[in-house]
Amino acid sequence: MKTSVLVVGGGLAGTSAAMFLAWRGVAVTLVEKHPGSSPHPRAVGFNARVGELLRAVGLEAELPPSQVTKGFGVRRVRAESLIGKKYDETFWSPPAQLSDVEYSPCKGVALAQDRMEPILRDKARELGADIRMSTRMLEFSQDDDGVAAIVQGDGEPYEIRADYLIAADGHRSPIREALGIGRTGRGYMHTSRSVLFRASLDEYLKDGVGQFLIDDVGFLTTYGDGRWVLMLEDREYDEAELRQKIFQAIGRDDLDVEIITTGRWTISAAVADQFSKGRILLAGDAAHTLPPSRGGFGANVGIEDAHNLAWKLAAVLNGESRPSLLDTYDAERRPVALLCHQQIFARNDGHNRDGEPVDAPLYDNNAMHYGVLYRSAAVLGAGPELPPAQLPEQWHGQPGTRAPHAWIEPGRSTLDLFQRGWVLVADHPQWEEAATPLGVQYERIEQLEVFGLSEKGASLVRPDGYIAWRSVDLPDDPAGALAAAFRTSSAGTR
Template identity: 85%
Template sequence: MKATDVKTSVLVVGGGLAGTSAALFLAWRGVDVVLVEKHPGSSPHPRAVGFNARVGELLRAVGLEDELPESRMSRGFGVRRVRAESLVGEKYDETFWTPPAELSDVEYSPVRGVGVAQDRMEPLLRDKARELGADIRMSTRMLEFSQDDDGVTAVVQGDGGEPYEIRADYLVAADGHRSPVREQLGITRTGRGYMHTSRSVLFRAELQQYLKDGIGQFVIDDVGFLTTYGDGRWVLMLDDGEYDEAELRRKIFQAIGRDDLDVEIVTTGKWTISASVADRFSAGRVFLAGDAAHTLPPSRGGFGANVGIEDAHNLAWKLAAVLAGESRAELLDTYDAERRPVATLCHQQIFARNDGHNRDGEAEEATLYDNNAMHFGVLYRSAAVLGAGEDLPPARLPEQWNGQPGTRAPHAWIEPRKSTLDLFQRGWVLVADHPQWEEAAQRAGVACERVEQLDLFGLSEKGASLVRPDGYVAWRSADLPDDPAGALESAFSATSAGTR
């Protein structure tokens, strides 16, 4: 090994939202991780804006919640969409992401969505990952890689430097929708595929006064799609074509409906709109995450970015457990089993709605799920869950699940600023309020948290739920069995792929 060669536990290829999140979540769990990204920084043309409350929960867990800047969008502005003559002109019908849900007083999360543009979110994630020990190498391209039974060897090159090797136990490919890693592995994809190409112009203008009614997305007749990033920047999406600056300004003024204000054009972009899901999320010691695993067109569900970050979170705790020798490598098989169905469901939901993408094909005939069901109520079925049968739907509202194994543990306040969710994510936790379960947890080497709101978990006062390090319920016993310790040890061994 040359002096410049590197050895690490996990190599992440790609420094977008999914890749940087993977490095962050791995470093937070104490895993030695190196990330390489070919670009020197984030794209000046943001793609994602608006991260759902589930992602907010994950960032809360790693200590980022208080570091996120507040925006109008994080306070609930800018999420409504209408057809319009122009920004200042007549507004027509409003389109909804999901059918209007019944009003509910259920509080699903201790946090709200995060209204931060991608070019501002990525540096926050990078800085936090570095603070926690991640080795992040920008302007560094992976030239080639190979894998064997014991690990992965990658050849990388920094800007203007000599190529060198990185040897890792595992590789996480978050290298975008074209993913050279996925292509080399020969992993095929299924879905709508290519739909159309769009042009965009990012501009800055004083238009906040037109956001007072909460509308932030405008389908402008004979122009295109206009939306705000909530920070003074706007983007206008246009049909494919060549536009000089004068034509772009004409389009912007037509979309706004006035031409008497200052407009600063920041940058332009060309976007390929497509939809597909990889037919496998892993091959050997290589795992796909984010756009490399699923290309989901922009939608008001925010599925592309949010789903990619949640991929990284699901994979991180499993890699950490296997690398620490706490779990067998079979646990990693549950990454594909759990995350690929979620991506497929998101693909289906995008095309089952009137969200602007059905111009490229027929709408899907499918059950529509409420946003809160998609964000907080997707179901995992895998060897890391006991009791999630095939008869169950892929998503439901959390109160309908009532603590069902395979779903995110429910939120409830247990102190003024402390949620049940704050009890989880570091390790395995048994939720119970009975001394025999406390004894069983101690014997199994699992933390035990006494929670009074056992009914939210679908438990009697003598029941217990085993919650995984990602905050998902792995198993539950609605009541007290004859042998609590034996039941817990059996469930823990099965769902954690434990080595003990």
């Protein structure tokens, strides 16, 4: 069989890639060796930037109401038990300065991974993606024209031929290993055991703390849906021992506790030395293994990888852009992964027991979620002198950053103008005349100041909602300036 893009791996990154590609009309097939999501929820909590991406594909209304309250699930304290004495709160970064700036029309989503994955999977199928669970990739090869993969489900092995392959096959990534792509980073840190259980403990979450470092026991946190996980030292436990550990962590033994499952987790940190090789592109944990952090870098960054890849693959496959545009995937996303790796170990986030803290500037959470900078051939004007992340109001519409949010009318954000195709934001008739012959959508808005523009300026926004180029004022030849910028940034070459 043939498909445009083959995705290997049905976790958050792989399923998101299939969904975003199908939404853009790309023929995509996903194979996943497991029959469904892991019974252990793993990641929990998706930031508002991911919420924006899901809003664009029409998923926002389908997500269950968020249970996130201010700081819920993110604040962490040391404690003798859940109901016992609490000690100092541990901050993962300096508390953010209070600001009146509204960064997004979306909120974070407090949903466990095993609940989010089926929602993404169903949406991908609804949009036309071919999702094949219980299907394992046995081998693959690539040539100048595409990728061939041998896969097997319930029956005999068969071949899938694709133009491109996205490897979203986890932190061990057999595909990455077969390609000979190395990794750099902190590496292996430690191994932990976990027990997932259900208990009625919501009354102990009223103060907004959702993570607890329990003396002489381990790390206790909630998934916000009645399920809790207790992380323990790496050894074998029978059920009686697990219950004893749970009761010790809670601080009482008179509650009904349902043990759901257990797990064994290898905690490591590494970023692939390259995110692509030939026609194969890495995404999610295959590209960057980032240990759990209160920045939510692992799952969220993987979904954003998929989003960055989807519009570029669609443009290349549709013949709108040269294949060189795909080179900008590594140029844009690998520095973000490296920055997240740095920030995890620059913060007091529980991982520095395995080594010395990194001496590096700390970036505000909002800067990491909304304000990372892309430098690539698909961006004009993002020089090496600029920091890797800032708050959106500090960027003020800088090319290489996410287009800023502002309300156009009640319920409609500037962000709702983007993510389908190329958009020119301006408020001057000469810019509309310049955009039309290029097939660039023209959007007239009055909130030009948040883009750092004068009343005669314009910003060119990419299909992923990032600013490719801007002209702060009206140049002598608006049509020529826009055409040159569009030709360069959409091709990914200079």
